[in-house]
Amino acid sequence: MAKPLISSRVSRLAGSARIPGDKSISHRALMFGALAVGESTVTGLLEGDDVLRTASAMRALGAEVERLADGSWRLFGRGVGGLVEPADVLDMGNSGTGARLLMGLVAAHPFTTIFTGDASLRSRPMRRVSAPLERMGARFVGRDGGRLPMAVVGATQPLPITYELPVASAQVKSAILLAGLNTPGETTVIEREATRDHTELMLRNFGATVRTEAAEGGGFAITVTGYPELTGRPVVVPADPSSAAFPAVAALLVEGSEIRLPGVGTNPLRTGLYQTLLEMGADIYLDNARDQAGEPVADLVVRSSRLKGVDVPAERAPSMIDEYPILAVAAAFAEGTTTMRGLGELRVKESDRLAAMARGLAACGVAVEETQDTLIVHGTGRAPAGDATVTTHFDHRIAMSFLVMGMASARPVKVDDAEAIDTSFPGFAALMNGLGGKIEAVGE
Structure with missing residues (x-):
């Protein structure tokens, strides 16, 4: 059974939240x-x-x-x-x-x-x-x-x-x-x-x-x-940087916000999104950097920021392939055009994510262009209209991206089915609401 959720504009996000494991x-x-x-x-x-x-x-x-x-x-x-x-x-x-x-x-x-x-x-x-x-x-x-x-x-x-x-x-x-x-x-x-x-x-x-x-x-x-001899080991799983991207972008977009996300994995082959957000003008600070079972981790401190559009090179795609949906949301609020290239892989993810993002952004009032492997988002530096119901195609990242969008857009954004979120981020709505979000089941 579908699980529709609606996300509404909020005044501020604040606090600390532990993101689920990578x-x-x-x-x-x-x-x-x-x-x-x-x-x-x-x-x-x-x-x-x-x-x-x-x-x-x-x-x-x-x-x-x-x-x-x-x-x-x-x-x-x-x-x-x-x-x-x-x-x-x-x-x-x-x-x-x-x-x-x-x-x-x-x-x-x-x-x-x-x-x-x-x-x-x-x-x-x-x-x-x-x-x-x-x-x-x-x-x-x-x-x-x-x-x-x-x-x-x-x-x-x-x-x-x-x-x-x-x-x-x-x-x-x-x-x-x-x-x-x-x-x-x-x-x-x-x-x-x-x-x-x-x-x-x-x-x-x-x-x-x-x-x-x-x-x-x-x-x-x-x-x-x-034929190696593998020996049992203790493994401490870092917080997932792909999941951390959703509250991080929400904090960037909601004015007056500041949040801390402890113990997030910072493997350089997974941090293309954060590199891109920094280029866009994001206020993101890595605190308490350390190693954990061979993987680098740090606490992410994120403050609201005015973002500007950038060109994202195709060669960065492998380090952020799962984060393009939430980057597209950030780009919708940025001033100027953001061009994302080398996205052909997005067409064979949980859904055709490139097409799903283009349709969802357009429904929310964002000017967007889509080619076979490119997404171009024309931001105005202002909050998009929102006021749309987005089809998620049972894709957890599409659902979470548009719920983040609803927190800062002019009017609420609804997703038709958020059930898939539990595949990667159980408790997502509760965590976001604990930071000050307003995500509700439709009809509440």
């Missing part, structure tokens, strides 16, 4: 803990539906996965190559990350795994993952266009490969590296543009041999050595 790192912590020998503990795990689906999948693949009374998680892994054939279909819900990474994981195990998901996930293409994994010996049987439901018949004798990514994608890179763990020799992925490196950092933390070197012709070659 989704990318949460998925990987569960997977690598399941591959390690011995006990791993995970603190700060994002308990959204996407990550809980991964936890269920790891149980189905033979690992012991338990949530403790204090909110931490404990895993007893099976060792590399020790996963078992699941007795039932793995339903990954809305989680593209979980599905694609797990396809890589099981592709090098000699059994069959069947994946499915909700309507949104079943509409998303998986060919970009299955193509390189087929070269390693796995077979894939799915719907036309390489879509779920899909059976993955794992390789009995997996082959190491060297694969150059045709499109920058941390998910595809990670799927290949995960398959390489249970493959003899060295498996290498070449990326011309750097993508988030959580897989490499965490694999090293668990004891794998992973090299990152300059690639001939530019970019990087990431190589994993097969």
